[in-house]
Amino acid sequence: MARMFGQDFDTTTEFSETAWAEVLSAVDRTYADLVDYQERLERQNAELDELRGFLASVLGSVSDVLLVLSRQGRVQEVNASFLALTAQAKPAAVGQPVTALFDREDGDRLTAAIAKALSTKAAVTIEVQLTTPTGPAPIELSISPLVDDRGRGTGTVLTGRPLGELRQAYAALAQSHRDLQEAQAQLVRNEKLASLGRLLAGVAHELNNPISFVYANAHALERYAAKFETYFTRVQQGATRDELIRLREELKLDRELRNLREAVRGARDGAERVRDIVEDLRRLSSDGSGDRVDFDLTETARVAAQWVLRGAKRKVPVRIEGATRLMAHGRPGHIQQVVMNLVQNAVDALDGTAEPEIVMTLSEEAGLACLTVRDNGPGIPAALEASVFDPFFTTKPVGAGTGLGLSISHKIAQEHGGSLRLVPGDRGACFRLTLALGAQ
Numbered sequence: 001m002a003r004m005f006g007q008d009f010d011t012t013t014e015f016s017e018t019a020w021a022e023v024l025s026a027v028d029r030t031y032a033d034l035v036d037y038q039e040r041l042e043r044q045n046a047e048l049d050e051l052r053g054f055l056a057s058v059l060g061s062v063s064d065v066l067l068v069l070s071r072q073g074r075v076q077e078v079n080a081s082f083l084a085l086t087a088q089a090k091p092a093a094v095g096q097p098v099t100a101l102f103d104r105e106d107g108d109r110l111t112a113a114i115a116k117a118l119s120t121k122a123a124v125t126i127e128v129q130l131t132t133p134t135g136p137a138p139i140e141l142s143i144s145p146l147v148d149d150r151g152r153g154t155g156t157v158l159t160g161r162p163l164g165e166l167r168q169a170y171a172a173l174a175q176s177h178r179d180l181q182e183a184q185a186q187l188v189r190n191e192k193l194a195s196l197g198r199l200l201a202g203v204a205h206e207l208n209n210p211i212s213f214v215y216a217n218a219h220a221l222e223r224y225a226a227k228f229e230t231y232f233t234r235v236q237q238g239a240t241r242d243e244l245i246r247l248r249e250e251l252k253l254d255r256e257l258r259n260l261r262e263a264v265r266g267a268r269d270g271a272e273r274v275r276d277i278v279e280d281l282r283r284l285s286s287d288g289s290g291d292r293v294d295f296d297l298t299e300t301a302r303v304a305a306q307w308v309l310r311g312a313k314r315k316v317p318v319r320i321e322g323a324t325r326l327m328a329h330g331r332p333g334h335i336q337q338v339v340m341n342l343v344q345n346a347v348d349a350l351d352g353t354a355e356p357e358i359v360m361t362l363s364e365e366a367g368l369a370c371l372t373v374r375d376n377g378p379g380i381p382a383a384l385e386a387s388v389f390d391p392f393f394t395t396k397p398v399g400a401g402t403g404l405g406l407s408i409s410h411k412i413a414q415e416h417g418g419s420l421r422l423v424p425g426d427r428g429a430c431f432r433l434t435l436a437l438g439a440q
């Protein structure tokens, strides 16, 4: 007692007064420290409670199932989704070996996957069947190791999403995709029918000419045949030479003979024209698998423009400039379809233009066969330039255009190893098609 607090105290009185005062103040300080400490503890406890509540609400609202396992593979914690899916109460789930919760056949794979996650300290994903009251539910389970401060694996966290929902969502998505494809296919069919209609109107006009030509010539031939019959009948009846000369003049046989030749040639030309038109049609309707050939792009462009104009309500002058013969390599039927689309678009765009004109220019540029189709219509606003080649992009009223013309044309140009682009300009719209050159 005499060496209390490391000091020597000489008298009892001195000890009682100073030492007690110090003891009391030390007790005071300790008490104040204790109170302080308790307050801090309470604050931290409150924060911990808040954090726990927050974590619980996060876990509760996660729609994926979540399980925390001990190192031995027993369930330590589960979230609300898991309990809802398995229709279990939490006390029943906690403490069980995890393999008891899944299909018996998955047990070994699950144990092996958990061991792998713990040994490699990396997440492992497997598909397992979770036992639920409505039967096994497939789940894609991600197993992640739980590691303590010193890097030791203390357990695992299992998260998974029932694949049933995903598969259902996927099936619904696939169905809408199929519906969309079907709708697109229907539109493509409509577009094909519409362009077939335009084409047929053009073809009907085109055929009308040579057929009426053949028809008129056939009539003339009948008339000439009747005159020659008269003449030959008289020859057979033994008419005199003078009489025959007179008859020949009367029937104008010399002139009719020339006309006869003319009529035969005309009928043949008409028939050839019909044959060419049919040949063009055959090429146009052939599928993409046809052989590529060298063909005259100028001629194809001319025929394409002619066909569009035959079916058009308003006659728009089409000027063809540049090379009068430009051999390109590809499928002429398809290229004709591309040019028809371009010319048709130009004709449509020129609807409200006072002095409409379309100019097609053919040239050889940088080793390519090049065709531009330009019109003096309103042009394409800058904001739409990026969209005109998109399938189904159209500014035409419902029923008037499907918006497939340019996208199909673009695809055809690409299939040919060529290109179809919009060329910037001051006035109207200008499209440029390039193709590989053919042997000139």
Ligand SMILES: Nc1ncnc2c1ncn2[C@@H]1O[C@H](COP(=O)(O)OP(=O)(O)OP(=O)(O)O)[C@@H](O)[C@H]1O
Pocket (backbone or CB within 6 Å): 191, 341, 345, 346, 349, 375, 377, 378, 379, 380, 388, 389, 393, 394, 395, 396, 400, 401, 402, 403, 404, 405, 406, 407, 428, 429, 430
């Ligand atoms: N020469 C042009 N001048 C102005 N706009 C054009 C021209 N060519 C195309 N366009 C614009 O591009 C859009 C898409 O053209 P596209 O040929 O792909 O479809 P469409 O002509 O509308 O329909 P479809 O060709 O299927 O009948 C047109 O609706 C139009 O707005």
Ligand SMILES: [Mg+2]
Pocket (backbone or CB within 6 Å): 341, 344, 345, 401, 404, 405, 406
């Ligand atoms: Mg079009």
